[in-house]
Amino acid sequence: MTTKTELLQVIRKHCLECCGGSYLDVEKCTAGPEAKLSTCTLWAYRMGKDPDGPSEAKIEAGKKSFRFLQQANTQA
Ligand code: SF4
Secondary structure, three states: OOOHHHHHHHHHHHHHHHOOOOHHHHHOOOOOOOOOOOOOOOHHHOOOOOOOOOOHHHHHHHHHHHHHHHHHHHHO
16 A cells, blocks of 8 residues: 555655756746646645645554653653
8 A cells, every 4th residue: 555655755756857856946946826828736745744644543643652652751
């Protein structure tokens, strides 16, 4: 199964190819929603991060792990 992280990595790689390998040009890409000529559907994801942040399930999993580690530390 392809994960969201893998998809974001593929988009990041594609954007780097699009900009000739320049990280700065990817960051400054002008094909965002404010573009006058043409927009790119990958723009919001070009930095390899989800602009909406982690899903609720991922946040809950992180909290669960944190509580588990806290309990383990207090018992040690
Ligand atoms: S968002 Fe689109 S136009 Fe901009 S670098 Fe990525 S692929 Fe290229």
